[in-house]
Amino acid sequence: MNHIWPWIQVGWRPAVEILILTVGIYSAFLFVRGTRGAPVVTGFLALLLTLTIVTRVLSLNVLNVLLGQFFSVLAIAVVVIFQPELRRILAELGNLPLFNTAREQREYVEEIIQTVDRLAPVRIGALIALEQNQQLAEAVEGGINVDCELTPEMMETIFFPNNAIHDGGVIVRDGRILKAACIFPLTQRQDLPKSVGTRHRAAIGLSEETDAICVVVSEETGAISYAHRGSFSKAISIEELRAYLTSVIVRKTEQRTWWQRMRAFALRLQSDQPFNRD
Secondary structure: OOOHHHHHHHHHHHHHHHHHHHHHHHHHHHHHOOOOOHHHHHHHHHHHHHHHHHHHHOOOHHHHHHHHHHHHOHHHHHHHHOHHHHHHHHHHHOOOHHHOOHHHHHHHHHHHHHHHHHHOOOOOOEEEEEOOOOOOOOOOEEEEEEEEEOOHHHHHHHHOOOOOOOOOEEEEEOOEEEEEEEEOOOOOOOOOOOOOOHHHHHHHHHHHHOOOEEEEEOOOOOOEEEEEOOEEEEEEOHHHHHHHHHHHHHHHHHHOOHHHHHHHHHHHHHOOOOOOOO
């Protein structure tokens, strides 16, 4: 044990440095992937790697010095090349689950309530999946990337009957509309009455496979329903929907530990669309 302790005292620093570099490189890869600057970075790194190898092999001292000086201004070049993306990711940072507060989640719930309250009286059918801990990308099919702020006006536009993407479901996460016109899996339950339509069966089906809360507005009657964890509540009032969403979404945020917030933050960075991209 006496021989191991000095090694631990000396060796933990390189291990931490390797871990930090690994996380940094992987985060940079996620940040660059799919952006307009990705081809620029690929070409730049290829050129830089080629020049470095050539100068080292051929002992070109002048070029070695110039490359060393160039690395000192590399940070400025990155800021210039990725200025739009950096601005977007900094703007998006405040919306990540790590920083979400109960007040923001209450506003999120109210946006959903206002949407339903505007669609139900005019009988505009809607199917809205509120993503929780599990990402819904693997549970749904198709869909069109929207990635915009959740507002009742935008939801009305999406579900308007003459709109090309009004069929299917919408995926919402933390106050943002991620996808529209998604196909949700239908439930295989045989105990449901025949009056339960396709939207409701899709809501129940998705809630059976994920932890999403699925809110439905009937096109025939304007009735409001929701499905969560396989259970289905049909023809409820706006106040009942508000109470349930508050109990699940807002209270979950209030009780979320620091570790759970960090985990949600990491999952957001690993998703296909961690932030807006042109």
